[in-house]
Amino acid sequence: MLSMDQYTEKKWQEAWSKSKIFQPALDKNKKKFLITVPWPYTNGSLHVGHGRTYTLGDVIARYKRITGYNVLFPMGFHQSGTPILALASRLRNGDVKAISQLTRDIATYEPEQNIQKILKTMVEPKNIADYFSDATVKDFSSMGYSIDWSRRFTSADDFYQDFVRWQFLKLQRLGMIRQERYPILFSPAENNAVGEDDISDGDIDKVSIEEFTAVKFRSEDFSLLAASIRPETIFGITNLWISSAGNYVLIDLDGDPVAVSTEAYTKLSYQRDGVKFIREMEKREILDREFYTPIERLKIKVHEADFVNPSNGSGIVYSVPGHSIIDYAEVIRQGLDIQPRVIISIENPADTVLQRAHSIDLSNYGKLRDVNVELYRTEYYGGIMVEGLPVISGEPVAIAREKIRETLIEGGDALIFYETSRQAETRTGDRVIVAVLKDQWFLDYSLEWLKTKAHELVDRMQFVPDHYKSSMQETIDWLKQRPCARLRGLGTHLPMDERWIIESLSDSTIYPAVYTNSNYLRKIKDVAGEIDPGILEYIFTDASALEKNRYSEEILKLANEARKEMEYWYGVDVRLTSYPHLTNHLAFYILNHVAIFSGSYLPSALIISGIITADGRKISKSKGNGESLMTVSRKYSADIYRLYVAVGADFSSTLDWNEADVNALKKRYDSFIQILDNYRPINGDLNGAEKWFVSSFYMHLKSYIENMEKYNIRSAFVSIFYEVLNDLRRCETRGGRTDLAIGKVMKDWLIALSPAIPHTAEEYWHRHIGDSFVSIQQLNLQPELSIDTVVIEEDNYVQKLISDIRSIMAVTKITPKTVEIYTSGKETAELARTLTGGDYGKVDKARRFMIQDFTRNRKSISLNGLEEYAAIEANKSFIESILGAKIEVRRVDDPVNGKIAWPGRPVIVLNK
RNA sequence: GCGAGGGUAGCUAAGCUUGGCUAAAAGUGCAGGACUUAAGAUUCUGUCCCUUAGGGGUUCGUGGGUUCAAAUCCCUCCCCUCGCACCA
DSSP states (O other), X not given: OOSOSHHHHHHHHHHHHHHTTTSOOOOTTSOEEXXXXXXXXXXXXXXXXXXXXXXXXXXXXXXXXXXXXXXXXXOOBBOOBSHHHHHHHHHHTTOHHHHHHHHHHHHTTSOHHHHHHHHHHTTSHHHHHHHHHHHHHHHHHHTTOOOBGGGOOBTTSHHHHHHHHHHHHHHHHTTOEEEEEEEEEEETTTTEEOOGGGBTTTTTSOOOEXXXXXXXXXXXXXXXXXXXXXXXXXXXXXXXXXXXXXXXXXXXXXXXXXXEEHHHHHHHHHHSTTOEEEEEEOHHHHHTOEEEOTTXXXXXXXXXXXXXXXXXXXXXXXXXXXXXXXXXXXXXXXTXXXXXXXXXXXXXXXXXXXXXXXXXXXXXXXXXXXXXHHHHHHHHHHOEEOTTOTTTTTOBHHHHHHHHHHHHHHTTSEEEEEEESSOOBBTTXXXXXXXXXXXXXXXXXXXHHHHHHHHHHHHHSEEESTTHHHHHHHHHHHOOEEEOEESSSBSOEETTEEEEEEOTTTTSSSTHHHHTTHHHHHHHHHHHSSOOHHHHHHHHSXXXXXXXXXXXXXXXXXXXXXXXXXXXXXSOSXXXXXXXXXXXXXXXXXXXXXXXXXXXXXXOEEEEEOOEEETTEEOOTTTTOSOBHHHHXXXXXXXXXXXXXXXXXXXXXXXXXXXXXXXXXHHHHHHHHHHHHHOOOOOOOOOHHHHXXXXXXXXXXXXXXXXXXXXXXXXXXXXXXXXXXXXXXXXXXXXXOHHHHHHHHHHHHHHHHTTTSXXXXXXXXXXXXXXXXXXXXXXXXXXXXXXXXXXXXXXXXXXXXXXXXXXXXXXXXXOOSEEEEXXXXXXXXXHHHHHHTTOGGGSOGGGTTHHHHXXXXXXXXXOSOOOHHHHHHHTHHHHHHHHTSEEEEEEEXXXXXXXXOBTTBOEEEEEO
8 A cells, every 4th residue: 555645644734734834924034925816615615626726826835935935825715795695595495406515515524424414504604604614624634735724714704894894995085986877687576686696597598688779669649668689770660569468558657658568567667767657558559559660750550479578678579570580570471561671781682681581481480580690690790771861871780779779868769778688587486687776886997097007017917827917908908897796695794885795706805915914803803893994004004194092002002913914924926816717806806906005015926727627527516527625635645636736737728637647647656656665775876877867856856946936837847756757767777776866866856846745745754854844844946056967968978879779770670789889089079170160171181071971960960078988888788788789889080881980970880 | 799818749738938959848548578377567669651770751720921940930711718797
């Protein structure tokens, strides 16, 4: 059995925790390094996919630690938002999927008999959050992360919420907060906003909000309201359709009597002010009248149609048979005396409704809808409005649409009407509609000064990979208003309006600052009951005007300490997260930082990783296709997972987690373990192969350091793990003694490996080196001092020689008994130097015949001064054993069998 | 549609910023040899095509261009992935 099982790993996890080596203290003599990753959202157990970011973060934290930094790698938990709330209520309602998902999650941490008991407590959202916060600590500990848990806090902690409220008051003073009308998804039955989590299949088939233009068609007594997403077709109208099944009501809309479907009335009343019910209507009242189109004031009639859905839009559809094949088909079906009007011209006449109508089955409604979508797209991107129309003649469709909409709205002929992109229900089966909030709170990210500052910061920051920098600049440009509070969910109440709860991404923008001094803040909260904004201002910003007489001595002392911690630690040196956060969380992170902080408190680097797939498929909770992190560390060991994450893929690319690849890595890892297990220190002078190994090791260490400094974690560990292992094999086949060779590099090797495989490194450090922790050793940062370039060159030369001999053997199919090798003599070397300088004329007449041979072989001739004869002699027995042939070496200046021995290119003769 | 990234040998995947050391790292798969009673593990060699002397030919989505020289720089086209918002 190999030694790196979960018990050994656990042993080191406990030792680290007990010794507190990952709980750094403020130390002015040491350079600090603060690295953060997003705090996990605590609605379930973490799976393999989540582990990537945290693992890479830990690898970097550990690397910085062994290269001399005072590293802080803190963690907290995110408990705000609606998913936890939705999960608890699904549990309460006995939702089978929710129960099975939670049961599975709990089972990763608990014995069978405890599961039901714990599950019962989870009808209370807070219990879900707290249970999975503790569980995540177990997850992370089992992965061996070097997290400082002593600073842990959550977004639900009272003192943290005081911090968030301070932040929002400050943002308000900066003019970044405003209230406006805003459309949201809404459930009238629950009288509440709904999010993706509340909608049935909301995660699979996303529901969005669409903006319709609802046009008023007037008559003497009342108007009809018909909603469309294509207002530019207004001049193609020939008639109106109402539903043959629906019911209609008359309502008062901005003082106008207007007829709409019963369902539309409900929606309008949630979207507009002053919508009043007048009375129910008979359809006849509508069908018997004639109505006028806006602007052109043409008289049109209303007909019933089966395809009209009373719960979609206003329940009234305006008919444009020239540009909607559905309308056209209905006109034909009913045999109405109506001529289509064509008002948009497109290049390809085959793509018009009238042409297409010849070739398809007009009674197949599904097919008609597909064709309609297709034609609609063609017209939108390629269509031009025909001449002779009011307002929009000759305009491209996309522009005409905006223009006519504005004209209609300004003239009082239309209004904006919101509709869901598909029919949607809540998980409890109630209808989802669009409601307009009159007083939605927004964070205003459109402010010029804010954008300018953010751009400047992004410019200065390091992005890995680099191209995300321009994405970030773009994102900052297009961000405008962000709704920053909701009427439901867990979280902090908005200080200026307690009914609202701060939206969960907006409450987590500058929170890393709290890691620096969370324990002091908690104490202040305990002592004072509430943390005064003035105190927070003093602690977190450089504006230090503190009204000292307002606070007790104790509070002032704590605040002072908190401020010192902030001064020392803050300024996140690296924040590491995955790319889906780029256009939201990370953008807010940057914008809020520049709004509130300045100078050294601003972040310096952002590392963005790709995601993990499982067997090539995206991991998702609902699919349940991601193994939990716990399972992985039990099944393979944490170090295998960590190594897999470190060498499996570059930062930006997707990493696939699959059995075959993991097992392949495990084999490699096991052979490494075996070498360390069998290691017994021996003494003695190094032979050639061992000297080469040591030099080569330090070349790999050099490349490891160079790569790690650039956060090329993958390349770094390919060098220090795979390539060193390969070297070790070669060293052995060349007569090197493994134990002697690795004995020379053991310390540096284990230290360098420790960021990726800390448990393994720690175990063998203690077995072979000493009692200190490898995790806090200092890496040899001057590997070049241990590289002997002559040894390396000699090796390259011998390798090239062997491969040349082999290729001659392969081509000639000769298995030689002896191989004669002729290296160049002094005179030829001299000649080669002259020729390389281009002085062809200086060559002695007798040797001019050699010039042509020189130019032909020039590529392989090298003048690095290597002692070829000696190099071959030194490796003679190795070469002989590999080739299974005797070697004879000589120096010559004259041709052998007509061939010339040049420096770096000896003549090789095979003898059977 | 807009924005970003990408297409490299059987597969995964590095190299491209700073053109030549690149028939192209590493891993995996496959073939043959060693070890073994055998299997596995380990290890060596090979793995685009041709070649009786270390050579030659054709390759890095497609088609052009720049250059003494292109996987690497510029342009055309084709294809794939991701983001486009209030959701953690």
